[in-house]
Amino acid sequence: MTERFRRILLARAAQPYRASGFFAWNFAKGKLKGDPAFFGLLEHGLIPSAKRLIDLGCGQGLLASWLLEARTLHESGNWPVQWPAAPKIENIWGLELMPKDVERARAALGTRAEFALGDICNTDFGKSDVVVILDVLHYISYEAQEDVLRRIRASLPTGGTFITRIGDAAGGLPFHYSNWVDRAVFFLRGHRLNRIYCRTLQEWLEIFRRYGFTVEPLPMHKGTPFCNIVLIAKAV
């Protein structure tokens, strides 16, 4: 059942991107299938049901499509019994720097989620219950990372959830390999190759605690040669 279900969820979450063009649709299929974070978030039940989830550096909005389709399948009774319930999110808001990605996200998901063009370093996040940042923090300076953490904490209530994924700078060759791939994809998607700002897992844990979070690390690179770790943080 689970393999068949995985194929159904992948196809359904990628399907809306047909409306955004050939590149967006194929990128959606490849990323959702190849990146263990998407299934991992559901299998581990990391995202709770919420009124408002914000996805900072959302790219073409894949997480929104993924969560919306997961919930639809769950509500229709088509859901693996061993998995936690898919979260019910009333409002998903994505923030993204690249205009083309915002266009693709809007073309794919219409009114099912909201997408704004902006920089996470200077855009107001508003209030939220869940914040997700997948593979974005290393693009902004160390000072900006800390300011974003501070503003995320301010946008969450006590007990609110913040999920992010980082590369562990102490992770040796897999860490350097994931940076290399990340920079290649970043460049191919039209960004300038600027400096990146990485930290060790221990450094990340320390600054999360300093900015008012408890945090649990969960390695999430199964099936890839990378060294990626999901941090599951709760606002205290």
Ligand SMILES: C[S@@+](CC[C@H](N)C(=O)[O-])C[C@H]1O[C@@H](n2cnc3c(N)ncnc32)[C@H](O)[C@@H]1O
């Ligand atoms: C590796 S992609 C990840 C996209 C998405 N989070 C996902 O997992 O599919 C990084 C994204 O962060 C965006 N980004 C980088 N710096 C940003 C910033 N300062 N503000 C908003 N978005 C940013 C990039 O344009 C890119 O879409």
